[in-house]
Amino acid sequence: LLYSFSNLTLGNPSASRMGFRNIQECLLLSKDSSAPKGAMASCVFANYLAMVLMHLPTDGLPPLQDFLPSLPSGLRAYAVYVLAHNAYLHKEYKRALGLCQSVFLMLDGCYPVAMEYLYCVIIMCLINLKQQDEAREALIKAWNMAKPDGFLEPFIEHHGLMLGQIEACIKPAEPESYRQLSQAVIAFSRGWMAIHNPQLQSSVTDKLTPMEYSIAMLASKGWTNQEIAKQLSLSPNTIKHYLSRIFHMLDIEKREELKPFVNK
Incomplete structure (x- = not known):
């Protein structure tokens, strides 16, 4: 995943395509019945993330929600972001908002990476619901959380969707x-x-x-x-x-x- 998305920013689409193909191959290998449940969960998560962030269909992939319990807490929160982003792409704004808000209610610790990406979906949904003041408040909160570490990646990746x-x-x-x-x-x-x-x-x-x-x-x-x-x-x-x-x-x-x- 890191290799594929880094090469997008570096302007190497052929390398990104190779990385995405390898992610798909990992999922095929993990479907072997001898693979640990956690390995399968990680591969399903990686494939969902790649497809959703590229705005490509997830048809044919195993349901990500079935594998959430096998992921560690921080990654589980990030996986819900992926599900929420997918709901956003299908214009299910209220459902996406509900997914994000439920994660914030249930988080048992601070996971800044997952939280930043969840905030991005919240902002995108509020904008499309034309709740500009609430969207602006969420963006400022997310920006102030990310700024000390210079963590700009979520804002870079979602810039166009933040409208x-x-x-x-x-x-x-x-x-x-x-x-x-x-x-x-x-x-x-x-x-x-x-x-x-x-x-x-x-x-x-x-x-x-x-x-x-x-x-x-x-x-x-x-x-x-x-x-x-x-x-x-x-x-x-x-x-x-x-x-x-x-x-x-x-x-x-x-x-x-x-x-x-x-x-x-």
Whole structure:
């Protein structure tokens, strides 16, 4: 997993593909009846994580929830994040929120990595439910938890799905941190799209800034200029100018044409 996702950021999609294939091969080996239950659980978890974070279907995989008891506490919490993220991708926002909130109620210790990723799903769901104030509060809490260790990976990986909250919350107060985050987002996005959607890699990641991509995501979901402006703490007129530039850069004419670029 580390090898595969590191190579995404490093811009080595062929190496990432090899890593993901090896993860699948490990699952096939672990299905041997002599394999320990914990080994099988780890392989199912790794395959779910790879598929969900790449926004690929999990059809054919054993149900991850059946293996949760065989995982250690911290990894179990992270596995629920994977299930919640998968629910989010299927637009089951309230279910995803419930999964995350149940984990926080039952945690028997502090697991910062799992907690940061759970917060990301909470933020994404609240945004899509248009509960901006609650989403902003959750983002600030997560950011303050991650900042002392410079743990930016969750924000990098979920930047596009956070639909502009990072721009609204982090950019004005911490421009240098935002600059570092933006550079990492661009690198990760190029690698991600080289695996997931190579035909659109250049059109999106090479032409749109993180701010423009966030606006494009919101617009593609049917948000009005006024709603986007409120989300990003900008004026509706500024959003209009951003959208004009986005349409020009992607060689399209209307919002409906954004969906193939930002939702695949």
